[in-house]
Amino acid sequence: MRNAIKLIDGAVIGVVGGGPAGSFFSHFILKQARKRGVPIKVCILDGKDFLITGPRGCNLCAGVVSEPLCNLLEEEEIVVPERCIQKRISGYYIHTEQSSFKLLNIHGRKEITTVYRGNGPRNIESKGVISFDDYMVQHVLNEGAEIIRARVREVKRIPGSGKFLITYGEKDARSEIVVDLLVAATGLNTNFLNVLTQLGFGYHPPKSLICCLSEIPVDNLDNEYLSEFIHTFFLRIPSVKLAAIIPKQGYLTVSMITRKDSCRENLEQFLAHPIVENLVSESSLPLSPACFCHSRMSIGPAKKPFADRLVVVGDAGMTRYYKNGLDSAFLTAKMAASTAFDRGISNDDFKEGFYKPGMALIANDNRFGSILFGLDSRLSRWRGFNSAKARLAQRQQSQIGIATQEILWNMLTGNQSYRQIFKQVFSPKMMLGILAEWVKTLLGMTTKP
Numbered sequence: 001m002r003n004a005i006k007l008i009d010g011a012v013i014g015v016v017g018g019g020p021a022g023s024f025f026s027h028f029i030l031k032q033a034r035k036r037g038v039p040i041k042v043c044i045l046d047g048k049d050f051l052i053t054g055p056r057g058c059n060l061c062a063g064v065v066s067e068p069l070c071n072l073l074e075e076e077e078i079v080v081p082e083r084c085i086q087k088r089i090s091g092y093y094i095h096t097e098q099s100s101f102k103l104l105n106i107h108g109r110k111e112i113t114t115v116y117r118g119n120g121p122r123n124i125e126s127k128g129v130i131s132f133d134d135y136m137v138q139h140v141l142n143e144g145a146e147i148i149r150a151r152v153r154e155v156k157r158i159p160g161s162g163k164f165l166i167t168y169g170e171k172d173a174r175s176e177i178v179v180d181l182l183v184a185a186t187g188l189n190t191n192f193l194n195v196l197t198q199l200g201f202g203y204h205p206p207k208s209l210i211c212c213l214s215e216i217p218v219d220n221l222d223n224e225y226l227s228e229f230i231h232t233f234f235l236r237i238p239s240v241k242l243a244a245i246i247p248k249q250g251y252l253t254v255s256m257i258t259r260k261d262s263c264r265e266n267l268e269q270f271l272a273h274p275i276v277e278n279l280v281s282e283s284s285l286p287l288s289p290a291c292f293c294h295s296r297m298s299i300g301p302a303k304k305p306f307a308d309r310l311v312v313v314g315d316a317g318m319t320r321y322y323k324n325g326l327d328s329a330f331l332t333a334k335m336a337a338s339t340a341f342d343r344g345i346s347n348d349d350f351k352e353g354f355y356k357p358g359m360a361l362i363a364n365d366n367r368f369g370s371i372l373f374g375l376d377s378r379l380s381r382w383r384g385f386n387s388a389k390a391r392l393a394q395r396q397q398s399q400i401g402i403a404t405q406e407i408l409w410n411m412l413t414g415n416q417s418y419r420q421i422f423k424q425v426f427s428p429k430m431m432l433g434i435l436a437e438w439v440k441t442l443l444g445m446t447t448k449p
């Protein structure tokens, strides 16, 4: 039997990356340590300054904080301050070539919020400190974590003790720290994943897509249609798979997943589409991005995100398919921190306490998500399918209408597991309902929704 490896008094934990996964991990490990009366040192290493505007200070995300995450944060008494909240969202609009329709929160709440991960788009007029990631780092600093504002360059396992030596800083000012536990929370937009791979414990980064994000300044966000709703688009633009417009104060964030790695022309094609042009023309400024970036989105779990004294959380480990990356950062961080104290920090501890439950909760569930998104994308190319879906969702009073709204709501918000949504979609009632509506649409037996 292998020796147990435990966190003992005075243990040093190095958290590489101060994005949400790194901050959430620090929050949970410090909470566990306080509860058990074990003094530990948590040291976050990140070279990014979240108070810089534009992509350099941002962790490149659309900034939608889901309803489940809002609730989880509340349970942890993490109260995101008003200054960081850009908008509270009433619901979604779904736009297809044939129709546009509204989905309101079925529970009538407004708990989805939007935030900036950094301190806003490039050249934003100063609004003080509005960065969500900065707020989270400050929160864990207040709880006792420390931060080294530097990029990690190298990591080596120390022979004998099995601890890690982390080298950080610029070429002419390198420093080192020895840690009992290394937590990789670097996301996907980094070459640190090569450093992890080269450690040779079997890690392989998640498969990912390059997506694009852009901030469009607008000067008329008084109308509720633009300012309180997230607009999602399922349009026949060959290069664009999914796109969303997310309201912020004075800006609209465009977030796009494209069929191949995305680029600026895809954004131009999207903005030039008549449905998009029409929507955004409500705001009187010309459509010109103030900020543009590429960012990686994970579409599969990493291979072996754990080893003795090492665990990989957040995007670099595993995350939910196409959505709720912040929620996945929270959940993986919590599982890793609980394992470290409940079981220990060996390879086998992380395998049992972190990897297996994480795969069950996130990665295995993603298989259902990938089938649902794939099927919808294929069927949407068939004549009448989108119209039939829209008609069903607009039957407010019928059971099938409510079920369709629920399915669409959960697909967009991530409020339910994909497995649960899959079951709802493939229930005989739903299948018959959509088929009947589709046939009616094709035979022209319906009035316009």
Ligand SMILES: Cc1cc2nc3c(=O)[nH]c(=O)nc-3n(C[C@H](O)[C@H](O)[C@H](O)COP(=O)(O)OP(=O)(O)OC[C@H]3O[C@@H](n4cnc5c(N)ncnc54)[C@H](O)[C@@H]3O)c2cc1C
Pocket (backbone or CB within 6 Å): 016, 017, 018, 019, 020, 021, 022, 045, 046, 047, 048, 059, 060, 061, 062, 063, 064, 065, 066, 150, 151, 152, 153, 185, 186, 187, 188, 189, 190, 191, 192, 211, 212, 213, 255, 256, 295, 296, 297, 313, 314, 315, 316, 319, 323, 324, 325, 326, 327, 329
């Ligand atoms: C286009 C797009 C839109 C998205 N929109 C949403 C959304 O609306 N809502 C949502 O919940 N999720 C969204 N996501 C997913 C979300 O962005 C991620 O899931 C989330 O940021 C993951 O958090 P993380 O902490 O794992 O990584 P990150 O947020 O990427 O943070 C990693 C941190 O590690 C630091 N780092 C990297 N390398 C090093 C190094 N060598 N040394 C020190 N520090 C390092 C970085 O500076 C960074 O601060 C979106 C993703 C994409 C691509």
